[in-house]
Amino acid sequence: MTNICENKEGTKNKEEKNEELSLPRIRVVLVEPLYQGNVGSVCRVMKNFGFLELYLVNPCPLEGEARAMSSHAIDVLQNAKICKTIEEAILGCDVVIGTTGSRAFKKCDHIRTPAYSPQMLKKRMSDYHPETKFAILFGREDTGFTNEELSGCMMIATIPTSHIYPVMNLSHAVGIMLYELSDLKMMGTVKTTDFDSFEALCNHFADVLKDIEFTPHKQDKMELMMRRIFGRADLTLCEAQTLRGIFRVIQYHAKKGKGENIEKIKIEIENQFEKEEFTF
Numbered sequence: 008m009t010n011i012c013e014n015k016e017g018t019k020n021k022e023e024k025n026e027e028l029s030l031p032r033i034r035v036v037l038v039e040p041l042y043q044g045n046v047g048s049v050c051r052v053m054k055n056f057g058f059l060e061l062y063l064v065n066p067c068p069l070e071g072e073a074r075a076m077s078s079h080a081i082d083v084l085q086n087a088k089i090c091k092t093i094e095e096a097i098l099g100c101d102v103v104i105g106t107t108g109s110r111a112f113k114k115c116d117h118i119r120t121p122a123y124s125p126q127m128l129k130k131r132m133s134d135y136h137p138e139t140k141f142a143i144l145f146g147r148e149d150t151g152f153t154n155e156e157l158s159g160c161m162m163i164a165t166i167p168t169s170h171i172y173p174v175m176n177l178s179h180a181v182g183i184m185l186y187e188l189s190d191l192k193m194m195g196t197v198k199t200t201d202f203d204s205f206e207a208l209c210n211h212f213a214d215v216l217k218d219i220e221f222t223p224h225k226q227d228k229m230e231l232m233m234r235r236i237f238g239r240a241d242l243t244l245c246e247a248q249t250l251r252g253i254f255r256v257i258q259y260h261a262k263k264g265k266g267e268n269i270e271k272i273k274i275e276i277e278n279q280f281e282k283e284e285f286t287f
């Protein structure tokens with residue numbers, strides 16, 4: 008005779024597994040959280056919406072209060088990965104999104120613009136391939152992120168709040184963001200470049216600016232502006248590599264005009280389209 012209890016349990020496990028597979032691949036990263044109660048509350052709200060992957064960069068001690076506040080999401084807390092740097096916490100991710108409560112005061116503030124609301128971010132993310140791995144970063148409760156840390160993200164997100172009191176509690180911000188993304192359906196057919204290749208592209212562009220002797224005091228702003236443009240472009244690996252091929256040609260002529268050694272760049276230009284990376 009079939010055990011009804013076992014059938015119900017099996018159906019429940021199957022439903023949970025299907026729900027987990029349907030969720031977008033999102034890693035929550037808390038950077039140097041100060042209060043263990045907040046970390047526990049983040050674990051709880053993550054599990055509320057089905058997200059289980061938590062990375063913590065140099066967190067506060069995680070003891071009784073963190074366990075108490077996590078409630079039935081203690082497994083999320085216990086399985087959280089502790090990292091020393093943001094770079095370590097985002098390893099393996101394709102798209103890195105930084106969150107901020109600080110608004111841009113001018114249109115050309117490339118550090119914080121364009122800043123997507125949770126609804127706008129969801130729409131942007133829906134264009135990605137279902138296998139895309141996202142990291143969403145949340146900053147310190149007191150100071151948030153440094154400009155340098157935000158500059159390293161591909162996209163920026165913010166939650167619209169009242170000007171009367173715009174700073175949100177960490178767990179509340181995570182909850183709003185994950186609630187909005189919990190039913191995200193990604194419909195893209197072509198996988199975008201991963202974050203490492205994206206970084207290589209941005210760093211290569213920075214090298215080009217130096218080689219063409221771009222106005223020094225404007226270089227940082229130009230690098231950041233292009234990083235934001237590249238981040239919005241959803242570049243495939245082939246497209247990113249092709250852009251780097253164009254950069255090499257620019258560097259070739261710049262160095263040749265200054266009488267520098269161009270042999271290495273010449274070889275790279277000749278071989279660039281023969282590499283396996285130039286496939287979709």
